[in-house]
Amino acid sequence: MLARLRGRHDVNLWFWVFVGPFFAGLVLFIYVPIGWSVYLSFFEAYNTVTPTEFVGLANYRDMLADPAFRDSLLTFVVFAAFIVPTTFALSLLTALLVARTRVMQAFFRSVFFLPVACSYVVAALIWKMSIFSGMRSGAANALLGLAGLDPIPWLSLTNPPWYWLVIVSARLWLQVGFYMILFLAALQRVPTNLYEAAAIDGAEGWQVFRHITWPQLLPASTAVLLLLLINAFQAFDEFYNILAGFGGYPPYARPPLVYLYYTALGSGQNFGDGSAGAVILTVLIAVVALAQTRLLRLGGRD
């Protein structure tokens, strides 16, 4: 009996020796917390993770009725609607340019990729304290000064919302290089005979891109889009480090994770509402991601 369980050459035993620890870790640190979070979302849970008062769907109703939570979803939509296509276009463009460069290709690749190695927190602090500092000495204001303009307190104003410039430029700087590498890898896999055939047919420039490069990049593009969208959903580091100040986090430009951070982990420790918000977000991300892959895959079959 025991011998049968262990399988031929102890194959089952070794399977569990190697897989077991990771499986246990996965269950303990991923599935149990997710399950617990779902459980908490049905209880009133202030300051406790072992609540007793069952409230049904009240937490979900609270969160969906909360204008601040809905605002945070809107903030995400606005942010994603800008950052996803912009990063996509910029990283594709840099990839195409770097791939075509004949001189110092390795150098350009590294230069564009280097920011990826920088931490979001460090970059956010540099953006906040040095580049977009509101003082005359800040880099951006020094440039304005050369043009004879008054300094702008970038992060204090809401009208016009200059803080978007700070946040979006930081994220672009940080992530364009990474997606550029993905596109570069995909570009190198495009068979050269396709280009040769196109050249014989007399295709040039835009035509080559439109009819050969772009269709060949489609699988990579799908992956990049999905990653970009999920990354935008996870926006936290640069928002938190650029905008949170002494008075806490201002009521604008507050993406969902920042909002939940304050609800569940602030000194309110409202785990019930926080968990309900997290579940809503998870469902949203899953739905959007599924819809996106489905749509793009359909497009790929044509």
Add this chain to the structure above:
Amino acid sequence: MARPHRPLPTLSRRRMLALGGVGALGASLAACGDNTGREGSAGQEDGGGSSGGRPSIAQWYHQYGEAGTQEAVERYAADYEPADVTVFWKPGDYDQTTAASLLTDSGPDVFEYGNGPTIDMIRGDQVADLTDLFGDTLDDFTPSLVERMTYDGKIWAVPQVLDMQVLVYRRSMLEEAGIDAPQQIPDLVAAARELTRGDVKGLFLGNDGGAGLLGGPMLWAAGLDYLDGEQVGFHSAGAPEALSVLRTLWTDESLLLGQAKDWFDADALISGRTAMQWTGLWTFPAISEALGDDFGAIPWPSMEGGSPSVPVGAYGSCVSTRAGDVQAAKDFVRWLWIDQTDKQLDFATSYGFHVPSRVSLVPQAEVLSSGPAADAAGYVTEFGHAQTPLLWTPQCATAWSDMMSRIVRDGADPQEELDALVPVVEAELERVTG
């Protein structure tokens, strides 16, 4: 002293004053990883093992920014005969770590908390009633702080040392413009406008234009408050008018904004970028070193029907009900923060610049005996308000600061905003008192 060179560590000390419990202020995401509190119990047990019958007490402090504070509290603890006291110096997000650890058996026996324990800790029976520790010394403690730490007729913490916020101005700049230090809000608005010239702004209230800090002082200026007992305290005609003053200062462009060092540092005042600044008492050594006598301190001015004010805050020493020996922990708190006045004086004035929470000690504090610092310390008893009341929960504080930001920065209508806030606050009051 070390403050101008080491701005980050001082943040954790100051942030309590900034918002008294908008729990918002996690110093970093790293706090999540730090949220174990486990070494507390380990140390506590080790201590218990070697103490030979004496009770052991684990005492938690947040990480103070001033050099020498950790050694000081360890010295105090070592001086205590009846029990073995082990000091735990907790970096990272102290408030959240502590709140979470109180739910477990690995938490502290004695701990400090900004402005005393939260209402949830009190109602959750997580902290012990400390009323009987005070005896006849109660009248000697700063009244606004004792009130802040009182609930249901019982006192839940002993105030340690006190920090305050105050309005500081450059004497020479005001004299040059022929302006007296403003006594009334309209004078302040006029002075800020008048003093704004070229690169110099009239007033610095923080990078958010005072939205985060001056909402409370504006209510007090109008004779109102966040709460009136267990009722909303700002549902009155004076409130929108009072809050719109901050918007006026904003649209007048009298306010300095976008400073690398926010209101808790006096850099803007010292370097002459502003003529008046809202800041903390702790900046006074740096100011007087740079400017000598060229500065003065006044409370936030009043409007008709109100009074001037200074927000005060203090870490309160609390006892966890899960302490190994609650009575031993209470005895220690009484010994350190009530009986040992020389240690309290040492802690308040030897390492930083704070006010002792026992009023009778203030005259003995040499650094507070003259000049603007003496003026400021004098305002504490007369004009001191705890930053926010005990029943003003983090949810209220968040809703309030969001509202203030919309009023000051976006120009939202104060009346509509306040009306919308009332149900939020009422629901929270219902929750915590119901």
